Amino acid sequence: MAQIELQGVSKKFSPKDDRYAVEHLTYTIPDGSFVSLLGPSGCGKSTTLNMIAGLESVTEGSIVVDGKAVEDLEPHKRDLAFVFQDYALYPHLSVADNIAFGLKMRKIPKAEIDRRVLESAEKLELENHLKRRPKALSGGQRQRVALARAIARRPGVLLFDEPLSNLDALLRDKTRAELKLLHADIGATSVYVTHDQEEAMSLSDVIAVMSAGRLEQYGTPAEIYRTPATEFVAGFVGKPRMNIFDATVVGPHRVRLDGTSLEVEVPEADLDGHTTVRLGLRPTECTLEPGSETEHDGTIMVVEPLGNATDIMLRLGEGVFIVREPGFSTLAPGDHVRLDAREAEPHVFDAETGNRLG
Numbered sequence: 461m462a463q464i465e466l467q468g469v470s471k472k473f474s475p476k477d478d479r480y481a482v483e484h485l486t487y488t489i490p491d492g493s494f495v496s497l498l499g500p501s502g503c504g505k506s507t508t509l510n511m512i513a514g515l516e517s518v519t520e521g522s523i524v525v526d527g528k529a530v531e532d533l534e535p536h537k538r539d540l541a542f543v544f545q546d547y548a549l550y551p552h553l554s555v556a557d558n559i560a561f562g563l564k565m566r567k568i569p570k571a572e573i574d575r576r577v578l579e580s581a582e583k584l585e586l587e588n589h590l591k592r593r594p595k596a597l598s599g600g601q602r603q604r605v606a607l608a609r610a611i612a613r614r615p616g617v618l619l620f621d622e623p624l625s626n627l628d629a630l631l632r633d634k635t636r637a638e639l640k641l642l643h644a645d646i647g648a649t650s651v652y653v654t655h656d657q658e659e660a661m662s663l664s665d666v667i668a669v670m671s672a673g674r675l676e677q678y679g680t681p682a683e684i685y686r687t688p689a690t691e692f693v694a695g696f697v698g699k700p701r702m703n704i705f706d707a708t709v710v711g712p713h714r715v716r717l718d719g720t721s722l723e724v725e726v727p728e729a730d731l732d733g734h735t736t737v738r739l740g741l742r743p744t745e746c747t748l749e750p751g752s753e754t755e756h757d758g759t760i761m762v763v764e765p766l767g768n769a770t771d772i773m774l775r776l777g778e779g780v781f782i783v784r785e786p787g788f789s790t791l792a793p794g795d796h797v798r799l800d801a802r803e804a805e806p807h808v809f810d811a812e813t814g815n816r817l818g
């Protein structure tokens with residue numbers, strides 16, 4: 461197993477680039493933990509993973525594994541295995557030979573290879589498919605072969621680049637749960653790239669949220685959800701998205717959402733000398749009540765029943781506000797409603813920097 465320290469790691473693909481693809485990442489991935497790199501397309505997740513793997517060079521900074529700088533080591537000299545989105549299996553080899561491939565390259569004795577192939581195949585329920593070629597398997601089974609191949613090596617570090625994104629929704633959920641069990645079983649330090657916040661939340665001990673090459677927040681799923689460090693994190697994590705509005709400070713503890721008469725209580729410290737802020741409210745923490753033509757906060761635009769909940773979009777001032785209600789709703793488009801945010805945990809951000817206040 462292994463602890464991975466990123467020390468000021470930056471990447472420029474060309475000296476002429478005026479922008480870093482990855483900029484000054486400094487954090488520690490603890491030994492045996494499962495850490496996700498989460499962010500939108502192009503934010504630098506894969507580049508970061510590839511630098512840890514040695515598939516990309518590091519422009520500045522250092523990657524230290526168990527106290528030893530590894531950024532100048534060839535990938536095969538680093539104690540890690542990679543699981544790719546497209547599985548990267550050898551089509552002409554059987555499942556058993558695919559799983560054994562990395563072990564043969566390392567000149568491990570045949571009896572030991574056979575033992576490890578069987579053990580890995582059993583962990584991933586592939587023992588009845590060992591003689592098949594990858595093309596005779598489903599997408600989910602191919603991904604399991606890629607996983608079996610990675611764990612057969614018994615590496616200290618497992619690296620995953622969007623490994624579930626080619627699977628359909630049902631299989632993705634099932635494989636996600638299996639990955640979690642597998643991690644608990646083998647305990648290798650795991651670094652997992654995804655743009656899917658739900659995947660990151662459900663799998664990880666710690667999440668590194670990235671945007672435009674930079675680290676926005678490094679924290680547990682609960683920290684990232686409950687106390688997002690920036691407006692970006694607040695908007696990226698949680699479904700439906702957090703409602704984030706411009707707001708004007710109207711009292712020591714009060715802000716009013718711009719363009720509306722809706723006022724929300726916030727902790728005094730959060731306002732600290734500001735006259736305007738950005739205010740975030742989670743859709744699951746707000747409720748709606750029927751209003752009238754003359755007395756209402758907003759008008760319903762869209763009602764989306766989901767079975768266990770209903771998402772309701774309303775026009776509020778100049779913006780659109782989402783409320784998620786449990787079960788089915790009796791509200792309909794065109795209805796005038798009052799919005800109740802008294803039970804909601806307000807998230808307050810600096811209007812200029814987007815940083816959390818308070």
Ligand code: ATP
Nearest residue numbers: 473481482499500501502503504505506507508655
């Ligand atoms: P995705 O989820 O779409 O793969 P990502 O978050 O993994 O996105 P990266 O692939 O790491 O993002 O890309 C980060 C930035 O670096 C992007 O602006 C991308 O265009 C750029 N980039 C990536 N690879 C190269 C390359 N080989 N040459 C030049 N620029 C690159």
